Amino acid sequence: xxxxxxxxxxxxxxxxxxxxxxxxxxxxxxxxxxxxxxxxxxxxxxxxxxxxxxxxxxxxxxxxxxxxxxxxxxxxxxxxxxxxxxxxxxxxxxxxxxxxxxxxxxxxxxxxxxxxxxxxxxxxxxxxxxxxxxxxxxxxxxxxxxxxxxxxxxxxxxxxxxxxxxxxxxxxxxxxxxxxxxxxxxxxxxxxxxxxxxxxxxxxxxxxxxxxxxxxxxxxxxxxxxxxxxxxxxxxxxxxxxxxxxxxxxxxxxxxx
Amino acid sequence: xxxxxxxxxxxxxxxxxxxxxxxxxxxxxxxxxxxxxxxxxxxxxxxxxxxxxxxxxxxxxxxxxxxxxxxxxxxxxxxxxxxxxxxxxxxxxxxxxxxxxxxxxxxxxxxxxxxxxxxxxxxxxxxxxxxxxxxxxxxxxxxxxxxxxxxxxxxxxxxxxxxxxxxxxxxxxxxxxxxxxxxxxxxxxxxxxxxxxxxxxxxxxxxxxxxxxxxxxxxxxxxxxxxxxxxxxxxxxxxxxxxxxxxxxxxxxxxxxxxxxxxx
Numbered sequence: 289x290x291x292x293x294x295x296x297x298x299x300x301x302x303x304x305x306x307x308x309x310x311x312x313x314x315x316x317x318x319x320x321x322x323x324x325x326x327x328x329x330x331x332x333x334x335x336x337x338x339x340x341x342x343x344x345x346x347x348x349x350x351x352x353x354x355x356x357x358x359x360x361x362x363x364x365x366x367x368x369x370x371x372x373x374x375x376x377x378x379x380x381x382x383x384x385x386x387x388x389x390x391x392x393x394x395x396x397x398x399x400x401x402x403x404x405x406x407x408x409x410x411x412x413x414x415x416x417x418x419x420x421x422x423x424x425x426x427x428x429x430x431x432x433x434x435x436x437x438x439x440x441x442x443x444x445x446x447x448x449x450x451x452x453x454x455x456x457x458x459x460x461x462x463x464x465x466x467x468x469x470x471x472x473x474x475x476x477x478x479x480x481x482x483x484x485x486x487x488x489x490x491x492x493x494x495x496x497x498x499x500x501x502x503x504x505x506x507x508x509x510x511x512x513x514x515x516x517x518x519x520x521x522x523x524x525x526x527x528x529x530x531x532x533x534x535x536x537x538x539x540x541x542x543x544x545x
Numbered sequence: 546x547x548x549x550x551x552x553x554x555x556x557x558x559x560x561x562x563x564x565x566x567x568x569x570x571x572x573x574x575x576x577x578x579x580x581x582x583x584x585x586x587x588x589x590x591x592x593x594x595x596x597x598x599x600x601x602x603x604x605x606x607x608x609x610x611x612x613x614x615x616x617x618x619x620x621x622x623x624x625x626x627x628x629x630x631x632x633x634x635x636x637x638x639x640x641x642x643x644x645x646x647x648x649x650x651x652x653x654x655x656x657x658x659x660x661x662x663x664x665x666x667x668x669x670x671x672x673x674x675x676x677x678x679x680x681x682x683x684x685x686x687x688x689x690x691x692x693x694x695x696x697x698x699x700x701x702x703x704x705x706x707x708x709x710x711x712x713x714x715x716x717x718x719x720x721x722x723x724x725x726x727x728x729x730x731x732x733x734x735x736x737x738x739x740x741x742x743x744x745x746x747x748x749x750x751x752x753x754x755x756x757x758x759x760x761x762x763x764x765x766x767x768x769x770x771x772x773x774x775x776x777x778x779x780x781x782x783x784x785x786x787x788x789x790x791x792x793x794x795x796x797x798x799x800x801x802x803x804x805x806x807x808x809x
Contacts, residue, residue, distance in 0.1 A: 442630050442632045443634065445600075445602055445620075445632075446626075448602060449601075449602070449621075449624065449625075450646055450649040451650075452649050461634070464634070465635075539636070542635060542679060544677050
């Protein structure tokens with residue numbers, strides 16, 4: 289049925305089944321020797337490579353540095369995007385001043401900024417933050433602006449009929465009202481931030497998941513590339529699920545029944 | 546009767562890039578203290594615009610509008626507004642929504658809690674204080690909104706088709722509830738509706754509006770006895786009044802709908 293509900297267990301079951309089927313196909317095609325291991329290593333090879341990197345501490349080191357970079361990069365971007373997005377969502381003058389400019393930057397491919405960011409800030413963590421920022425901030429500003437704009441007019445009028453000062457309406461009505469959709473926007477933009485982190489690490493880095501993937505390519509370690517791609521997928525899925533769960537807890541009032 | 550809300554020669558024109566639309570033209574209406582006046586008219590006749598002006602949410606071009614002698618220029622706590630959409634804040638409970646208004650009106654936390662509880666009981670919502678809007682039916686949400694608008698003791702209650710989004714049965718219950726509350730706690734009310742039966746049942750006087758640009762076409766005294774109960778609807782006097790007002794706005798609505806030839 290269109291838009292019909294299913295049980296949580298059923299949802300989980302279907303999702304797990306898709307993963308299981310894909311893994312089985314992967315296993316079958318490599319076990320049957322249909323593809324050369326250089327192009328598609330077997331699941332066993334990938335797992336043993338990951339185990340090896342895990343026991344040497346390399347895996348943990350790579351994952352930690354990447355998580356550190358994305359956390360800080362994403363936080364910097366979010367902390368700056370929230371007030372700007374709220375401001376231009378509330379006031380037309382600020383929208384006129386900022387929105388077209390943000391759109392202008394937004395259409396410049398983030399990858400094209402990589403050489404520039406290296407020139408500006410070297411190849412250290414600062415450059416990673418900068419790339420994550422450029423790739424995330426401008427999108428977040430527009431998302432937050434839209435979230436704030438979709439606060440029902442009636443809610444704001446309610447505040448006005450209660451003679452609340454402008455800043456109180458903003459604080460007590462506009463922000464709480466747009467918070468669930470802002471949270472969702474952050475969840476979506478976090479997904480993009482992962483992409484920009486890896487892009488930055490692929491091009492110029494001396495550590496991190498992206499860096500390890502580039503060096504693996506040089507040595508034809510396809511199993512490592514696959515392993516790290518899986519790790520990236522798992523990290524992304526996990527953060528997304530955590531954000532979703534936290535959102536449901538924070539905004540429980542939306543689905544009480 | 547002491548006049549409370551006085552509207553004289555009020556006009557309003559909306560100006561957009563596509564031209565001008567005259568919404569109101571020379572509206573004259575006086576509402577006395579503790580009087581219940583309904584304003585009926587076809588959709589688009591400007592009745593909601595008039596209420597928005599009274600609420601201070603909309604400006605006007607000509608004429609005057611005063612509450613207790615003071616010109617209305619902006620929204621204020623001397624007016625309680627109930628909108629057609631429920632406008633309950635979804636992150637607050639029923640209690641929280643009423644307290645929200647009381648806190649804005651300057652009551653302390655303790656007072657706000659007591660007054661909010663009392664007003665939820667007044668509209669029959671004891672037991673639902675801690676329910677979130679998502680857990681309440683449309684009628685219950687609108688009762689919370691009414692409790693909220695009454696809670697801070699405004700001088701006048703402005704209601705913009707408050708029962709318009711409810712199903713027929715719930716709407717009838719809400720009309721009975723509103724009448725009962727009003728008969729007990731007299732208050733000045735301006736009630737906007739397009740439902741003539743509802744207007745007659747609730748009001749002391751019913752003002753019918755012309756099409757856009759809206760002005761007052763006729764005012765009918767509803768001298769039906771109070772307390773009013775639902776049986777009143779089937780009485781001859783009731784139906785006579787309803788018929789009279791319907792006749793006043795019927796020609797307007799036929800013209801507004803462009804049905805003049807089809808129904809001739």
